[in-house]
Amino acid sequence: GNSVTQMEGPVTLSEEAFLTINCTYTATGYPSLFWYVQYPGEGLQLLLKATKADDKGSNKGFEATYRKETTSFHLEKGSVQVSDSAVYFCALRPAGNTPLVFGKGTRLSVIA
């Protein structure tokens, strides 16, 4: 089946620290991969995506590279800010007209 596994949280970092949130997936075919972010009190919103192997998605200083050989899509940011505190969800869309499959979410807290 299709599934997404992401690292357990919470993750607590100091401002300007380097962030990595691991995400691996299991899917048939060639899925599209996503990172969604949920800020406190808000709905999920798309952060970045990649639709094929070796693609790099990027937005707001965050990056993730679609690695087919390791079935991974790790989220990285070189220098986090307090405003990045949120829950981050890794997700995939299997090939075809199918809904998104989400990971459990990883809570990030950035302290000043």
Added chain:
Amino acid sequence: DTAVSQTPKYLVTQMGNDKSIKCEQNLGHDTMYWYKQDSKKFLKIMFSYNNKELIINETVPNRFSPKSPDKAHLNLHINSLELGDSAVYFCASSQPGQRDTIYFGEGSWLTVV
């Protein structure tokens, strides 16, 4: 303007009651969804509607009945609430040609006591 809005945001109710959660989107999207996030934080699709027609129903108990009076609204009605229904319910919408970009509401926290 809120793109996808759902009400109520918080709901505490007793077992056996019937309750509804409303959702409206002002994005002009044709497709709307209900997702459930359980206590373990898994976020799973429940239903998907396209132009008021049901296209996805993911093995959800028939106590859950979505209703779409028009393509801008997708309400979720739950009969005979059970403790296990306690969760956060997210409404979302997208455009068929842009399925990769889904817009979510803020979530409705349902607690059944």
